[in-house]
Amino acid sequence: MELLDLIVTEVIPETREANTYVLQCADGTPVPYEAGQFLTLLIPFNGHEVRRSYSMGSAPGVDVRLYITVKRKENGEISRYILEHWQVGTKVRSLAPSGRFTVETNPKQSRHYFFLSAGSGIVPVFSLIKKILTEEPASHVTMLYQNHDETTIIYHRELEALEKKHATQFTRVDLLSHPMLHEMPSRRMNNGLLEQLVGAHEPKPFQHRNEKPPTLFYTCGPPSFMRMVQFTLRVMGYAEEQLFREHFTIPVLPPPTLVIDPSPKKVQLTYNNKQYEYEVTYPTTILQAALNLHIELPYSCKAGRCATCTAKCKSGEVKMSNNEVLTDKDLGQGLILTCVGFAATDVSIEF
Ligand SMILES: Cc1cc2nc3c(=O)[nH]c(=O)nc-3n(C[C@H](O)[C@H](O)[C@H](O)COP(=O)(O)OP(=O)(O)OC[C@H]3O[C@@H](n4cnc5c(N)ncnc54)[C@H](O)[C@@H]3O)c2cc1C
Numbered sequence: 001m002e003l004l005d006l007i008v009t010e011v012i013p014e015t016r017e018a019n020t021y022v023l024q025c026a027d028g029t030p031v032p033y034e035a036g037q038f039l040t041l042l043i044p045f046n047g048h049e050v051r052r053s054y055s056m057g058s059a060p061g062v063d064v065r066l067y068i069t070v071k072r073k074e075n076g077e078i079s080r081y082i083l084e085h086w087q088v089g090t091k092v093r094s095l096a097p098s099g100r101f102t103v104e105t106n107p108k109q110s111r112h113y114f115f116l117s118a119g120s121g122i123v124p125v126f127s128l129i130k131k132i133l134t135e136e137p138a139s140h141v142t143m144l145y146q147n148h149d150e151t152t153i154i155y156h157r158e159l160e161a162l163e164k165k166h167a168t169q170f171t172r173v174d175l176l177s178h179p180m181l182h183e184m185p186s187r188r189m190n191n192g193l194l195e196q197l198v199g200a201h202e203p204k205p206f207q208h209r210n211e212k213p214p215t216l217f218y219t220c221g222p223p224s225f226m227r228m229v230q231f232t233l234r235v236m237g238y239a240e241e242q243l244f245r246e247h248f249t250i251p252v253l254p255p256p257t258l259v260i261d262p263s264p265k266k267v268q269l270t271y272n273n274k275q276y277e278y279e280v281t282y283p284t285t286i287l288q289a290a291l292n293l294h295i296e297l298p299y300s301c302k303a304g305r306c307a308t309c310t311a312k313c314k315s316g317e318v319k320m321s322n323n324e325v326l327t328d329k330d331l332g333q334g335l336i337l338t339c340v341g342f343a344a345t346d347v348s349i350e351f
């Protein structure tokens, strides 16, 4: 398994509940990553290792230093541990950056991007916004960011600076459910407000053509926020291909109910230029069977949500019990999620 040995080089308080941690490789080598991706940290906790993923708020090509921002989750074990214990010099192990909440920019294209986030959902969104503003000067970015009050806004000063620097390209709308300043309206995102805000900020048609720039939506926030945004945008007529999401929570999956012949199947696996061969029997997943044999494949959520365990099925058939990240195009290219992937025939898999 490709592991990174990282070290905390600076701790920056963001709000009462969130800190930014600047990280670098202990041996000084750069960490290659894409804007919007996350690190999966392997944290020793109470005698065993737990995994938690944290998005990078930094953007390569814009920020010199890589950083993550951790917000305390109420009664959350690991976020509290990090906020209470991590300091300059803390060493931390991580899987290589992964995730598909990314954007391909092109300096010649003109698009309209909406970013909808709440709380710590701003972290990957901030990274993507910086990338787009820097690399796509003809595109427009509208950010709708929900918070409790003025003091809970993460990256407050950086967002203000970005707004000034890219005044014609970047529109920032802060929604506060409990503003401290009386002149600020109290606003909480719901279907009606979202429809109204998207309508107000939708792109105008290009000057010489009667068509609008393509509009894309990127969403990251608590589950109820994500569900509401997804539902409303679909009702408004936006297509699934225009909507991108990053989930921070891991669902508890019910036992799989796929119809798969329960006889053992052969898995031929290529990972890190090594070949492995093993058997797997439904309902054990391709990932779990490998982990049981101490083949250290990368994974994080084990629930079909984060894409850390993505591989390519080169031959045979894999059925998945859940998939919240791979697109139809990915599936067409043979990509699978091994954590929720079951071998329906003998298969050949390549990471
Ligand atoms: C792709 C991704 C990016 C994220 N980015 C950020 C970020 O930028 N900032 C931020 O503050 N938070 C982020 N999170 C949330 C973060 O990973 C933790 O879930 C959060 O800090 C709460 O963890 P906790 O241990 O404090 O809470 P707890 O309530 O103790 O844990 C939450 C529960 O979620 C489950 N869980 C969460 N992650 C995993 C995992 N990797 N493997 C197995 N089980 C898991 C566990 O069952 C655990 O009981 C992200 C999550 C994901 C999936």
Ligand code: FES
Pocket (backbone or CB within 6 Å): 298, 299, 300, 301, 302, 303, 304, 305, 306, 307, 308, 309, 310, 337, 338, 339, 340
């Ligand atoms: S480990 Fe997250 S999708 Fe498989």
